Amino acid sequence: MKFSYKPAGDSSILMELEVEINESTNRRLISLADFIEQNEQDVFGEVIIGYRSLLVQYNPLQISYSQAIDKLKNIDVITDKLSRDEGREIEIPVLYGGEYGPDLISVASHNNLSTEEVISIHSESRYLVYFLGFTPGYPFLGGMSSKIATPRLEKPRISIPPGSVGIANNQTGIYPVESPGGWRLVGRTPVKLYNAEAEDPFLLHPGDHVTFKQVALDEFEHIKEQVASQNYTPNIKHNKNKNIEATS
Amino acid sequence: MAGSADQYSHRIANILVGNPESSAVLEITLMGLKMKAIKEAIIAVTGGDLNFTINGVLAPLWSSLTVKEGDILQFNGCKSGCRAYLSIAGGGVSVPKVLGSKSTDTVGGIGGMEGRVLKKDDIIPSNEQPIQDFKGIRRRLPDHLIPEYTNTFHLRVVLGPQENAFKEEAIQTFLTSTYKATKDVNRMGCRLEGPEIEHIAGADIISEGIFFGAIQVPKNRQPIVFLVGRQSIGGYTKIGGVITTDLPKLAQVKPGDSITFEQTTVEEAHELLREKEKDLSIMKTYSYR
Known part of the structure; x- marks a missing residue:
């Protein structure tokens, strides 16, 4: 299942999954959010986890909207392969x-x-x-x-x-x-x-x-x-x- | 969530006194403030014109100023705008960081001075870092960088993320009508009223993050624009978001003001932001008399 990406103002991107709200969706969102917060602080800011979406803030002075989406797609590929903490x-x-x-x-x-x-x-x-x-x-x-x-x-x-x-x-x-x-x-x-x-x-x-x-x-x-x-x-x-x- | 509602005025106030741009400042609203300087200090006041006086005499905004021990500083009333910012040279207001920030969240009761607004007899602690030597020269923001606040605000927006939840006519209504700020204007958001913005199927969405400048349209079809102190999560459709360059204006909207919206693209919004940053970096390089 792939994310859809939409602008949320000019400094945030809403990435959303058209899926049911469940535990595995939640874990996928958490590992993405963790990865962004730990490794991508130079271009991305605050990340807010929703039931089946992430709201990701980016710095438009560093990165364009489409570059930010490409980066998020790559991060999704990377984190999808990582094993996930059961919490x-x-x-x-x-x-x-x-x-x-x-x-x-x-x-x-x-x-x-x-x-x-x-x-x-x-x-x-x-x-x-x-x-x-x-x-x-x-x-x-x-x-x-x-x-x-x-x-x-x-x-x-x-x-x-x-x-x-x-x-x-x-x-x-x-x-x-x-x-x-x-x-x-x-x-x-x-x-x-x-x-x-x-x-x-x-x-x-x-x-x-x-x-x-x-x-x-x-x-x-x-x-x-x-x-x-x-x-x-x-x-x-x-x-x-x-x-x-x-x-x- | 917390921080200055008008981040442009916040940055300028710090630049004028030689502080790092994100140093903690005081945010003063229409409620007013009266305080006494307990030692000499270099300060600057930016943002809305709330009749700022020193010892009863109107003092200039958007400029560095020296106050002496015993001076009475007062904000009393409102000529334009809604929020003023006061910076103190030497690194700004000195309060402990909570969750990595010196800001106050009065909803959660967190940060700043005991998580609350200032009250009578509070002493505002300021940092004691070395002060940039301006050799007595007053720093002033060039006129073309000083915003003018009237009672009408024109805000540029990027549509989405839920623009498809609205009828085509509803989006036209939103972009061509004048909305009025109700009495419910605070650091969390501005409730507006005006022509109804009609949904196709309903106003509910699965709860998701809310961004600074998000324009939410709930069941009553009247827009709410979220400010910096917003809640982090919400379950209603958002027709658009105010662009970063216009967010500082949004923070100066007060009850009764009129607002119009204009559609722009993400790319245009980024170009506007780059131009504004260029202006600011030129200004930072030179001292102004």
């Missing part, structure tokens, strides 16, 4: 319901389920981080069961605390920083998804997988203290392809 699997502890998940009840009643059933469906799946966006480090996760899909709130909240775990239609997500939002909140994690002081400020990266683990209030508080004193180590599994040499 990591990160466990996110969540305290479901109560004041931390005020919409758990409405998600349950919308789907004719008990709140326990919603929790077990939400925490059984493995979710793929397609890309980050909206606010810094906000993960767009794929893989939620349609059994707990619920429309957004009619009136978005003005302020949602960091760590809130929400559901909007058939998507689930985690708010990394305080922001407004209309997702239905089912729980909260004490883990920081965005930490400005850390060497790598983002816990999650495109291509990672996320699982949610239900925790009780005492464990939530315990992890919260560990996070505050910078003693918390997230539970991360590294899944690698057999024929892999890429960085993790």
Whole structure:
């Protein structure tokens, strides 16, 4: 499957695949984006990963539009041959319901389920981080069961605390920083998804997988203290392809 | 996303005081600002004319200036444009880099001064790098490089990436009508209103990256032009994008201003950009009195 290339203003190119949104498309986009960011910083700038597209900024004072496309085509050929990292699997502890998940009840009643059933469906799946966006480090996760899909709130909240775990239609997500939002909140994690002081400020990266683990209030508080004193180590599994040499 | 909305004014402000072009500067909007110099400094103010005064006396824009300890600097009101930029010689505003940048993202609460806009009693830290010796000569931008802001803006655009999602008449409407900036103008974008731009099938697309200058047309058929502080991802059709040479103008649009769009090609846009860079490099080579 080949990319189509279109101008996006006079300094960016949108390269897009006419394919279904899935994990292998996501991995192809990530390896392209990584390659550009690591090897082509002289002519290309920011790269934004979408569900099945890349938006690539280029410097028109260095390279013409058609030269930039030729270069991107070459990079696609190179990265297509590289083996790809399977990504990591990160466990996110969540305290479901109560004041931390005020919409758990409405998600349950919308789907004719008990709140326990919603929790077990939400925490059984493995979710793929397609890309980050909206606010810094906000993960767009794929893989939620349609059994707990619920429309957004009619009136978005003005302020949602960091760590809130929400559901909007058939998507689930985690708010990394305080922001407004209309997702239905089912729980909260004490883990920081965005930490400005850390060497790598983002816990999650495109291509990672996320699982949610239900925790009780005492464990939530315990992890919260560990996070505050910078003693918390997230539970991360590294899944690698057999024929892999890429960085993790 | 963050950074100066008007990157031309930002660069010029730094060039005028002898800083590296990308040194951190202050961006001042229609809200105004009043501050006191706590030590002598060489500064420059560029961008929109927000009635900049030193000790109550109007001071020149697009020119280097020396301020003395105790001087009161004030931006109060608006004659033209929307955003002014203040640079400080010696390497600019000194704040720690976050994610490789000194910019402020107030949406995420990241960078700059605690991720927020300035408030009363803030002290603006400035770098202490050696200052270029201008031997008392005031540096001034030649007149032909100073932009003029009125209440009407003409912006050149490259169509796409989703121009095919619109009816042919809709593209003509977009290119021949006058749009007005609503009250929703900020660093993220300008919401415009005017003749409706009709889609063929719908306004939704699969979410993809958004670029600086992207013109999105959602379900209500009214365009939104994205500025530097935009979100990184969006799921609505984009009819076109403002060319790089015209992005600084876009940052000076304020509520109530009129906007027209003109189609150009990527190649023409690049030629315009090269010409502008040539002007700037000539200007950087010489000192102006």
